[in-house]
Amino acid sequence: MSVAGEAGPGDAVTLGELGEAGILGDIFAALTTTERVLVGPGDDTALLATSGPVLATTDAMVRGRDWLDEWSSARDVGAKVVVQNLADLAAMGGVGTGLLVTLIAPGTLPARWARELTGGIAEVSAATGVPVIGGDLSSSDGAVAVSVTALGELPGGRAVLRSGAAPGADLAVSGSLGRSAAGLEVLRRSDADWWPPQEYAEVAAGWVAYHCRPDPDLSQGPRAADSGALAMLDVSDGLVRDAGRIATASSVRVDLDEEVLAGSAGVYEPVLGARTALDCVLSGGEEHSLLAAFPAGEAPRGWTVVGTIAETGAAGPGVWWRGERATGGGWDHFGG
Ligand SMILES: [Mg+2]
Missing domain, CATH: 3.30.1330.10 (PurM-like, N-terminal domain)
Structure with a gap:
């Protein structure tokens, strides 16, 4: 050099x-x-x-x-x-x-x-x-x-691909959703002289720290493989987009659980507002939590079931949210 x-x-x-x-x-x-x-x-x-x-x-x-x-x-x-x-x-x-x-x-x-x-x-x-x-x-x-x-x-000798999800399976996540995106949003807003409410200052600082230096529990990957995960990836571009990758690779439909995900968004809502909070959960990238399909009821302890896998209808593979196909959202390096 x-x-x-x-x-x-x-x-x-x-x-x-x-x-x-x-x-x-x-x-x-x-x-x-x-x-x-x-x-x-x-x-x-x-x-x-x-x-x-x-x-x-x-x-x-x-x-x-x-x-x-x-x-x-x-x-x-x-x-x-x-x-x-x-x-x-x-x-x-x-x-x-x-x-x-x-x-x-x-x-x-x-x-x-x-x-x-x-x-x-x-x-x-x-x-x-x-x-x-x-x-x-x-x-x-x-x-x-x-x-x-x-x-x-591969400690267990078996690679878990994106293509193994089957109708009837649960879709589950290990760790958080939207934390990195919430941290990024706090950083963006603080550039415009906005600060989280005092009582949330510490929790918001935690989101920022996670955005700058994510710390997912990666031991859950081999554990999921051991527990019979059918398909898996890490959430790098947002739940909807990454679940969509499993749906496409597996030729299935993913129905996201509105109640569970609204609960996840509730963590961010007091600081970021309802709409941004839900955006963080559904579309927030760089989270690196693991998202996997397991046979119904067999997600390992500590994982949160966030959806179910179904047969594709006439509309083909995709992700459904509130009865509609969820599109867009999430980070695309070239699409912005
Ligand atoms: Mg990945």
Whole structure:
């Protein structure tokens, strides 16, 4: 990598000044490893011992698109991009075995930012026992992007796809709905000098924290697979949109439970109002809770049944809400 650092007098050290070897030395020194990493960072590739089929997924975040520096610290970004990847593994019933991290940034980026990014990655890596086994650095003219590739395996030996939902099954969620979106909404409104009512300040701060650094219970993925989940994914683009993916892949209809979901929205309503609260629950993205279909009555304890799976009618696969097909909502990278 060749980057031209242009730090002014008194500025913090930049990536350009530190150089690739210095940056990588910094980054990998902060990370832990496991015995299955036969060759770690520093050689041409890593060498990882595996127990069978390998899950592989990748997800990137771009400054200005996927995070704003005003709202998210480098540590938040590092933690979030890893969690997004591990949630995809969990959504198959899997667990992570290794992470590959790529940072693309201008030479003028403060080295401190990259170190804190690594700190966020290292925190999730240590908490989940999934080591960083390699990475890459590349320079840009200004864009900052962080990409993570996660490798994983299936403890139960069975991958849970999106296509296994069958009529009569329950659709259930592990964890929250709408919390990340509620946090984003609080951030947006606070930019316009709006603040949550005093008695909700703490709970609203919790939503913001979850938006910046989601913390879903990923152990529920393998648990769901063990419990006979028929189809599963993580809620990354909103309940309606993600349930729609199960509906399409499984050629079924999903009927969402109005009463249960109105209850979920009730948490946000006193702060955000009824309409926004329901939007958060139905369309809020980046939640990374797991959404799965189980044979009727067999959702594991702690999961919340939010709908039922039915035969498609003449209208074809889709998601129904209050007797109508639910469309749109949720985040689309290119549709906005
Ligand atoms: Mg996913």
